[in-house]
Amino acid sequence: GDSVTQMEGPVTLSEEAFLTINCTYTATGYPSLFWYVQYPGEGLQLLLKATKADDKGSNKGFEATYRKETTSFHLEKGSVQVSDSAVYFCALKVAYGGSQGNLIFGKGTKLSVKP
């Protein structure tokens, strides 16, 4: 079945460091890919998305490129801030026939950024 695998955390970085959180997927169809972020004590927020191969999603300095050849959607940021400390979830959704499909999440990666 469809699944998402993301790198295990926690990840601890110093402020202004480069961030990569790896995400790979398995899907029988052509998924849309998402990164969600959950800040401490808050709900889940959509960070960025890409709906087809080679699309790049970007938001708040974060980027991820939909790579069909490597079935990956790695999250990157050039210079992290303390305020980026959160749990990041990679997710996919595949539409089958007339169905919207279900959102399938990875296990989440906790990022801590130290000043």
Added chain:
Amino acid sequence: SAVISQKPSRDICQRGTSLTIQCQVDSQVTMMFWYRQQPGQSLTLIATANQGSEATYESGFVIDKFPISRPNLTFSTLTVSNMSPEDSSIYLCSVARGGLGTDTQYFGPGTRLTVL
């Protein structure tokens, strides 16, 4: 995007009791989703609720334990019945916006439930 509110935001309940969680969306949507996020875990879909029909439950979840109502296109409730400590989780309501295959799901702030 979508503005989604949930009530209550958190609750502490006794074993054996039930809690009903409300979800309100700022505009009409066909499908609403209920998720569970157990401590330190990812999100798991409980059920999908379409207005005017029975909710569709995922494997491992049953209607008797998690009854869902969907009285109109902007509102849904999830009840956690006969609670045990294992039900301690964050429960999230979600809606989808956009076209088939390109839609995006938005989440409410969640209801943090602790069962003693």
